[in-house]
Amino acid sequence: MQSLTSPSPGKVAQAVRQAILAEFRHDSCIASTRATLLVLHYFGHIAYPQAVKVQAFNAKAWAMRDELKGLPIEQWPPGAWSVGIAGRAGSSRPGRWDGHLVAVSGRWLLDPSLDQLARPAKGIWVEAGAFRMPEHWGAGWPEDEAGLVTQHDGSVILYEPLADTSWRQSPNWSAKLPAIKRVTGEAIRLLRAEA
Secondary structure (H helix, E strand, O other), X not given: OOOOOOOOHHHHHHHHHHHHOOOOOOOOHHHHHHHHHHHHHHOOOOOEEEEEEEEEEOHHHHHOHHHHOOOOHHHOOOOXXXXXXXXXXXXXXXXXXXXXXXXXXXXXXXXXXXXXXXXXXXXXXXXXXXXXXXXXXXXXXXXXXXXXXXXXXXXXXXXXXXXXXXXXXXXXXXXXXXXXXXXXXXXXXXXXXXX
8 A cells, every 4th residue: 555645735725726727717616625625535634614705905905904994995095905705695696606615624724716816916916825723723613713814925814704505505516526526636646746
């Protein structure tokens, strides 16, 4: 029996993203999370899906967040920028879901489709990745708690849990979907080639 070296959570998220873009649209968080869970399971990790709201702020917007709260974005000062997925129940268009799905494994939050929020021209550089979350994380994510990721450039990603489980109705959630099988297989091949 061949021994498998377990890849880092960040490598898993990046390999899934590379494979997913050959099969799915850029805003493919449900399929991306399904494939991530399957890849993690292959390497012996326990993980679960978590619906979230997500916002990315450039450094200026984050520094001014208290002053900007409640202010329409058209009135924000030049250079302050934020983008996100609000997760408002009942606001989804047909065939779409207003939320974001990530994988959680231990204290790691894996977001293989975070790059859909990238706005380099606005100072928001984000990519598929994994983030180590606070010590008290574990079996579940407290409903009232946000996960905050500060990046080296001062930009910030804010994750907040959603109780919405309607994403489970998406055809992209099926592990039997041929495209999910192809993505999972390709991500595993990429990760094994790096080991």
